[in-house]
Amino acid sequence: MSDLRILVVGDVNGKLTDLFKKIRVILSKNGHFDALFCVGSFFAEDGSVDKLWSSLVDRSIAVPLPTYILGPMTNAQVKYYEKVSLGGELLPNLIFIGSSGVHTLLDGLRVAVLNGQFDQDKFVSSSTEDDKMATQIRSFYTDVDVRRLVEMCSSKSRKCLDLFLTPRWPDDILENQNATIDSSWLLQNPGAVAVEKASAPRYCFSAGPIYFERRPYRNHQPEEPPKPVTRFIGIAPVANSSKSKPAVKEDTAKLLSQPENSTPPPYGTSTPLHVKEQSQRKPLLDHPSTADSTSQQQFFFASSSRASDQMNKGLSKRRNLAAGPPPKRPPVTPTSCWFCLGSPKVERHLVVSVGRQMYLALPKGPLSDEHILIIPIQHEACTASLSTVAADELAQYKSALIAYFHSKRKSCVIFERNYRSDHLQLQVVSIPDQIQEEQIRDAFFSHAARYNLQFDIIENNQLHQSLKSTQYFMVELPSGQCLFSVIGGNRFPLQFGREVLCSSTLLNCPERIEWKQCILGKEVEAVAAKEYRTAFSALDPFSKSK
Numbered sequence: 001m002s003d004l005r006i007l008v009v010g011d012v013n014g015k016l017t018d019l020f021k022k023i024r025v026i027l028s029k030n031g032h033f034d035a036l037f038c039v040g041s042f043f044a045e046d047g048s049v050d051k052l053w054s055s056l057v058d059r060s061i062a063v064p065l066p067t068y069i070l071g072p073m074t075n076a077q078v079k080y081y082e083k084v085s086l087g088g089e090l091l092p093n094l095i096f097i098g099s100s101g102v103h104t105l106l107d108g109l110r111v112a113v114l115n116g117q118f119d120q121d122k123f124v125s126s127s128t129e130d131d132k133m134a135t136q137i138r139s140f141y142t143d144v145d146v147r148r149l150v151e152m153c154s155s156k157s158r159k160c161l162d163l164f165l166t167p168r169w170p171d172d173i174l175e176n177q178n179a180t181i182d183s184s185w186l187l188q189n190p191g192a193v194a195v196e197k198a199s200a201p202r203y204c205f206s207a208g209p210i211y212f213e214r215r216p217y218r219n220h221q222p223e224e225p226p227k228p229v230t231r232f233i234g235i236a237p238v239a240n241s242s243k244s245k246p247a248v249k250e251d252t253a254k255l256l257s258q259p260e261n262s263t264p265p266p267y268g269t270s271t272p273l274h275v276k277e278q279s280q281r282k283p284l285l286d287h288p289s290t291a292d293s294t295s296q297q298q299f300f301f302a303s304s305s306r307a308s309d310q311m312n313k314g315l316s317k318r319r320n321l322a323a324g325p326p327p328k329r330p331p332v333t334p335t336s337c338w339f340c341l342g343s344p345k346v347e348r349h350l351v352v353s354v355g356r357q358m359y360l361a362l363p364k365g366p367l368s369d370e371h372i373l374i375i376p377i378q379h380e381a382c383t384a385s386l387s388t389v390a391a392d393e394l395a396q397y398k399s400a401l402i403a404y405f406h407s408k409r410k411s412c413v414i415f416e417r418n419y420r421s422d423h424l425q426l427q428v429v430s431i432p433d434q435i436q437e438e439q440i441r442d443a444f445f446s447h448a449a450r451y452n453l454q455f456d457i458i459e460n461n462q463l464h465q466s467l468k469s470t471q472y473f474m475v476e477l478p479s480g481q482c483l484f485s486v487i488g489g490n491r492f493p494l495q496f497g498r499e500v501l502c503s504s505t506l507l508n509c510p511e512r513i514e515w516k517q518c519i520l521g522k523e524v525e526a527v528a529a530k531e532y533r534t535a536f537s538a539l540d541p542f543s544k545s546k
Contacts, residue, residue: 004034004107004109005032006035006037007023007026007037008038008039008233009038009235009238009298010038010040010208010237010238010298011041011207011238012038012040012041013043013045013238014042014044014048014049014050014053015238016053016056017050017051017052018238018239019038019239020052022238023036023065024064027064027065033065034106034107035067035068035106036068037068037163037165037205038069038070039070039165039167039207040070040073040167040206040207040208040235041073041074041077041207042070043072043073043076043077045074045076045077047074047077047079057091059092062093063092063093064093066093066095066450067094067095068095068096069090069094069095069097070096070097070115070165071099071100071115071116071137071138071139072115072116072138073116073139073167074139075139078137078138081137086098086504086505086508087099087103087503087504088439088443088504089446097165098113098504099113099508100113100114100116100148101113101504101508101510102149102153103503103504107451109163110161110162110163111161111163112149112164112165112201113164113165113166114141114149114164114165114166114191114195115167116145116167117167117168117187118141118168118188118189118190120188122142123140123142123143124142124143143191145191146194146195149191149195152511153198153199160200160228161199161200161201161202162202163203163204163205164196164204165204165206166195166206167206168187168188168206168207169187169189169206169208170189170196170206170232170266171186171188171189171192171193172193172266173234175266176217176264176265177215177217177263177266179212179214179215181210181212185208185209189206192204192206197265201230202230202231203231203232203233204231204232205232206233206234206235207237208235208236209236209237210236211234211235211236212233212234213233213234214232214233214234214266215261215262216230216231216262217230217263217265217266218262218263218265219265229262230265236298237298238298239298240298332422332423337379337422337423338423339375339423339424339425340377340378340379341354341359342377347361347364347525349526350362350364350525350526350529352372352532352533353397355377356377357376357377357378357386357389357393357394358374358375358376358390358394359377360374360375360397361375362529363515364515364519364525365512365514365515365516365518365519365520367429367498367502367509367512367518368429368430369528370405370410371427371428371429371430372401372428372532373425373428374397374398374426374428375423375424375425375426376390376394376423376424379422379423380424381423381424382416382424383416383418383424383426383474384418385424394426396541396542397541398426399541400539400540401539403539404535404536404539407539408430409433410431411430411433411435411437412429412430412478413428413429413431413440413476413477413478413501414427415427415475415497416473416474417473417494417497418470418473418474419473420494427497431478431501431506431507437478437479437481440478441477441481441483442505443500443501443503444475444483445483447499447503448485451492451496453492454486455484456484457482458474458481458482458483471486471487471488471492472487473485473487473492473496495513495515498512498515499513
């Protein structure tokens with residue numbers, strides 16, 4: 001039963017040589033880790049980095065494992081993020097997680113991020129300013145950033161949040177616990193308190209000049225059912241003047257149990273967005289020397305058991321990819337199939353167009369308003385099993401949809417999963433024109449690497465019928481080029497296509513990865529299908545009005 005193993009570090013401050021030297025030592029002694037998270041300032045305050053950066057840029061030295069970093073902390077650091085403002089790789093394996101929000105990473109790990117620092121002069125923004133800053137990389141957050149993130153975390157349909165990453169300690173984190181430390185260095189971070197209360201994360205990580213592990217705190221009132229506790233861990237800078245202690249190991253197997261030393265939450269009953277007076281503010285990035293402090297821990301180890309995740313009902317429902325094949329279910333027949341057009345179970349209000357062999361329908365839980373499915377009328381499992389006539393009709397629908405999206409200055413990505421699916425559903429998702437094909441291809445390859453999947457590039461997307469008994473995943477890029485992966489065993493993530501398209505470098509809507517979280521309701525779906533039918537009718541190759 002495999003674990004998701006992560007490392008977390010605090011402020012790197014441009015000391016890349018020290019960071020990756022220590023990481024390689026940890027890997028050699030402790031084996032494989034899935035990712036490294038840097039929760040503080042990755043670059044120096046003035047935007048500088050040590051000489052290792054040039055070797056990483058020219059690829060003579062590689063980043064040893066997927067390394068996720070937060071946004072800039074000063075204006076001098078912004079230059080590194082300009083080409084990946086919505087998130088993505090600065091260099092191979094060095095990844096900016098993305099704008100403040102909730103992101104799904106790795107094997108469904110849900111991570112909330114509040115980027116930047118609190119600046120009282122810039123915290124409250126006008127609507128005009130916020131429109132300008134919505135996609136702008138900046139070193140501070142605003143009240144709008146915080147409220148949007150709180151709304152994402154407060155949604156009734158939200159899943160349990162695994163990690164909350166914020167570069168500075170949340171205000172009031174030292175309340176309601178017995179440990180006494182010198183807090184004179186603390187910087188204000190009121191936005192983090194609001195997010196932490198709304199999200200009730202399993203872990204909150206922040207950077208600071210010292211290492212501190214707070215007693216776990218409860219996220220429920222005495223009369224309420226138990227919820228997972230939150231563990232706050234503040235991490236000291238990389239290469240601080242004190243020697244680092246042995247790395248801490250943590251297991252999330254007992255998240256629903258209430259540790260004997262757990263405390264009430266450090267915040268009050270209302271969602272806080274209060275700030276201190278101007279005279280009480282500390283300079284940004286003003287950390288004291290740690291020369292006289294006790295040994296400060298620079299690294300945090302975490303190991304998350306998939307078995308525990310499965311048992312903790314109400315928490316994240318990520319499927320254990322190493323658990324072996326799922327239990328067998330009754331075979332699906334044309335009369336019990338949700339997609340056979342003659343089946344009593346088909347939801348006809350979603351249908352947009354009907355041909356002779358194929359039809360179009362809106363999906364349950366769409367990624368966007370223009371997300372649509374191409375489906376065979378008869379019970380066919382995959383593209384490779386279609387007859388010549390059905391394949392020709394499929395091609396006609398694809399060409400018409402591509403032209404339809406082109407008229408809206410968009411392209412589209414088409415993908416198919418022939419794995420644990422009884423009836424073919426070709427997913428067609430519109431993509432804004434400003435997103436380049438190279439970005440889409442890189443996103444699929446990057447996510448494939450996380451799951452140890454191998455893509456082959458196929459110029460001709462016509463699959464041979466001999467593949468109809470083969471489990472596979474295929475994605476067609478806007479140019480018509482196809483990426484094809486054979487699925488071996490039972491280790492393929494069911495929402496892989498949605499996960500990639502929802503990622504921060506593409507559509508940036510991680511909350512829509514799980515389709516069941518996006519269901520609109522029958523009345524809304526019926527109206528949407530009617531509007532789609534009208535808009536598409538001029539290009540519909542099987543429209544009766546043509």
